Amino acid sequence: MRNALIIFSILTFAHVQAQPGGDFYENRQMEDMKRLVQFHLIDTAFQSDYSQSESQFVFQFENLMSSDSNAFISYSIDSVNYDGQLSAGQISIMTTPGNHSFQFYLNQNYLEVFSGILSIPAQYQHTYSVILFTRRAEVPIVTYKPVIYLYPETETTVEVELEIHNGKNPFYYPEYNENWTCVALPDGNIEMNGIDYRYLFWEAEQADHLEEIEVNEGFSVAGEDAVSFLEDKLTQVGFTSEERADFITFWGPKLAANENSLVRFEWNQTCDKFAELNITPQPDHVYRFYIFMSAIDSEVATQPQALPKFNREGFVALEWGGQISNYQPNTSL
Amino acid sequence: MMKSTYLLLLFLLISMISFAEEKRIAANFIFEKSEPASGLPVNTGVYHFKFSDLDKVDLSARITLSCDDGMNETIQLKKGAFEYQVTEGSHRFVIYVNDNYFEVYSHNLPLVANEKHYYSIRTFRTEGMQIEVDKPIIYLYPESTATFEVNVEAKGEMAFTYPPYNENWTGTMHPNGNLEIEGEVYKYLFWESKQEMDALNPKETAGFVVTSDNITSFLEEKLNYVGFTASERADFITFWGPQMQKEEQVFVTFHQDLDCNAFAELNISPAPDNLHRFYMSWGAYDGNHIPKAQELTPFQREGFTAIEWGGQEIPTISNTLSL
Numbered sequence: 001m002r003n004a005l006i007i008f009s010i011l012t013f014a015h016v017q018a019q020p021g022g023d024f025y026e027n028r029q030m031e032d033m034k035r036l037v038q039f040h041l042i043d044t045a046f047q048s049d050y051s052q053s054e055s056q057f058v059f060q061f062e063n064l065m066s067s068d069s070n071a072f073i074s075y076s077i078d079s080v081n082y083d084g085q086l087s088a089g090q091i092s093i094m095t096t097p098g099n100h101s102f103q104f105y106l107n108q109n110y111l112e113v114f115s116g117i118l119s120i121p122a123q124y125q126h127t128y129s130v131i132l133f134t135r136r137a138e139v140p141i142v143t144y145k146p147v148i149y150l151y152p153e154t155e156t157t158v159e160v161e162l163e164i165h166n167g168k169n170p171f172y173y174p175e176y177n178e179n180w181t182c183v184a185l186p187d188g189n190i191e192m193n194g195i196d197y198r199y200l201f202w203e204a205e206q207a208d209h210l211e212e213i214e215v216n217e218g219f220s221v222a223g224e225d226a227v228s229f230l231e232d233k234l235t236q237v238g239f240t241s242e243e244r245a246d247f248i249t250f251w252g253p254k255l256a257a258n259e260n261s262l263v264r265f266e267w268n269q270t271c272d273k274f275a276e277l278n279i280t281p282q283p284d285h286v287y288r289f290y291i292f293m294s295a296i297d298s299e300v301a302t303q304p305q306a307l308p309k310f311n312r313e314g315f316v317a318l319e320w321g322g323q324i325s326n327y328q329p330n331t332s333l
Numbered sequence: 334m335m336k337s338t339y340l341l342l343l344f345l346l347i348s349m350i351s352f353a354e355e356k357r358i359a360a361n362f363i364f365e366k367s368e369p370a371s372g373l374p375v376n377t378g379v380y381h382f383k384f385s386d387l388d389k390v391d392l393s394a395r396i397t398l399s400c401d402d403g404m405n406e407t408i409q410l411k412k413g414a415f416e417y418q419v420t421e422g423s424h425r426f427v428i429y430v431n432d433n434y435f436e437v438y439s440h441n442l443p444l445v446a447n448e449k450h451y452y453s454i455r456t457f458r459t460e461g462m463q464i465e466v467d468k469p470i471i472y473l474y475p476e477s478t479a480t481f482e483v484n485v486e487a488k489g490e491m492a493f494t495y496p497p498y499n500e501n502w503t504g505t506m507h508p509n510g511n512l513e514i515e516g517e518v519y520k521y522l523f524w525e526s527k528q529e530m531d532a533l534n535p536k537e538t539a540g541f542v543v544t545s546d547n548i549t550s551f552l553e554e555k556l557n558y559v560g561f562t563a564s565e566r567a568d569f570i571t572f573w574g575p576q577m578q579k580e581e582q583v584f585v586t587f588h589q590d591l592d593c594n595a596f597a598e599l600n601i602s603p604a605p606d607n608l609h610r611f612y613m614s615w616g617a618y619d620g621n622h623i624p625k626a627q628e629l630t631p632f633q634r635e636g637f638t639a640i641e642w643g644g645q646e647i648p649t650i651s652n653t654l655s656l
Contacts, residue, residue, distance in 0.1 A: 041364065119366050145571065171575040173549065173567060195563040198520075201571040227497060241517040245495065249468065249523040253493040 043127035055120040058127040097122035140205035146321030147199040150184040161278040167204025210327035218264035226255035238310035258295040284314030291322035362439040370449040378444040383414035421446040429654035459532035469643030470521040487597040489528030533649040539627035540586030560632035584618035606636030613644035620651030
């Protein structure tokens with residue numbers, strides 16, 4: 001009969017908030033194509049004891065940590081906010097027949113979820129499975145473009161060995177086999193197998209650094225200040241103009257694309273976390289300088305970071321890289 | 334909701350879905366409602382599909398559909414909608430309208446006997462997408478030290494330039510490629526812009542289909558062939574290689590010299606003896622069409638030479654149901 005349990009897997013999708021106007025909306029076309037389903041209708045049942053003006057949604061949350069199965073939850077129905085509590089990872093919400101949209105915020109361990117428009121007939125109970133994304137889970141992000149420059153005092157055969165930590169899908173250029181063996185020249189040219197390079201390059205997917213640390217020092221940078229901010233910091237640290245241009249042409253557009261970003265730098269030993277870098281012969285100075293940025297809704301007050309100053313005497317090796325982090329100071333619901 | 338929260342969400346969704354096998358299946362099918370339906374054969378239900386955003390001229394198009402990977406069927410739309418009667422259970426669909434839209438894929442859509450289930454279908458247009466022209470960089474190699482002026486007129490809004498661009502870039506160029514601007518030395522001039530473009534169609538465009546593990550060797554071969562220097566090649570490959578390698582397979586087509594005026598006009602004074610522009614359009618491609626191989630023209634690098642390279646990732650039509 002109609003109230004028999006019918007196993008459905010009707011899918012609706014992670015709702016894309018229509019944000020008319022703005023770059024974001026335009027950029028979306030491509031992103032839209034890759035949307036992932038977050039709300040699955042898994043069960044519908046007719047409830048003869050409900051009135052004609054009653055319907056019920058049951059949301060069953062997936063990827064919930066066991067400690068959160070009875071957690072308090074903030075949610076909204078059609079933009080009106082409520083508080084509730086999960087029971088065994090579920091919440092039941094009585095409502096009226098018709099179209100409704102929902103938003104859920106559990107706690108800082110999870111991203112907020114938005115339903116699309118969910119439609120329900122009178123006297124029905126619809127059960128949705130809701131896929132949650134944990135913020136602190138091992139969602140790998142790319143550690144972008146560490147490039148390594150070598151500036152020996154005289155023409156030197158150099159062996160550069162890199163041990164990437166917990167990195168997936170690494171990309172190297174030029175090709176890396178156990179190490180890069182090259183002839184480095186004082187002007188920064190790197191000769192490998194008869195070909196000249198200006199830098200050695202690697203990239204890999206790794207854990208999101210800002211999610212793993214306490215971000216108590218950093219910078220809040222407006223998109224329009226991206227270039228002057230980077231020029232200022234890199235000059236202060238001691239990048240050459242060529243290194244600075246390589247850095248800024250890579251990171252500048254990413255920083256400029258956000259209205260506001262939280263920026264934090266890490267340098268030297270801290271960067272061993274991403275990869276150990278061994279250079280033979282040992283340079284007089286090995287400098288590593290990584291940038292971490294995440295888009296934020298509005299400026300945040302941060303303690304500015306005191307940055308190092310590179311000593312560029314003798315044989316110097318410099319590496320720069322970074323990540324676009326998902327780190328967020330908590331907001332919204 | 335707030336933009337960055339949303340971007341964040343998207344980022345995670347995208348990074349997760351890329352691990353998923355069902356990558357092509359965007360959530361294009363939106364369940365609207367179900368209602369009892371009478372007069373159907375036993376154990377049979379009916380889907381009612383309505384396209385939500387077709388062009389007017391396509392509202393009565395003849396579409397091609399495959400249900401559960403079965404034979405292609407041709408169906409005529411009425412006011413952008415059609416019905417499909419089938420036995421109860423779960424069914425999945427691939428639907429092709431025409432080359433103005435990307436093919437749409439459904440998940441398994443459950444169907445109950447004697448019911449009509451309404452879905453609206455979102456399509457994605459293959460034309461007029463906003464695409465970012467990434468990282469065109471310009472190198473200048475004069476025969477002797479001289480002042481220069483470079484003027485870029487992008488077809489879209491300039492999103493980013495470096496060093497900062499004000500009407501033009503002016504400075505002093507040196508034979509080793511060093512560009513001096515306001516006391517600073519640069520190896521290249523850099524700009525980015527956002528423009529309207531159409532999807533790539535390997536059936537109509539000469540190019541190459543390249544699998545992930547061959548990206549670096551493919552790019553090295555093509556760039557060597559046209560005459561990039563090692564350092565230009567490294568700049569190109571370290572920018573594009575990692576992005577392309579993330580896709581199992583990509584379609585690649587190049588644009589040379591005058592064709593690049595479609596992205597931006599480039600004026601350099603004094604006029605170089607040889608100005609070579611080299612752009613790459615590419616997109617993830619899971620079709621199996623073998624495109625016509627593209628012929629590339631090698632650069633002449635004698636005299637005062639200027640090189641510009643850039644590119645853009647553009648969604649690529651695979652539309653497997655089209656004939």
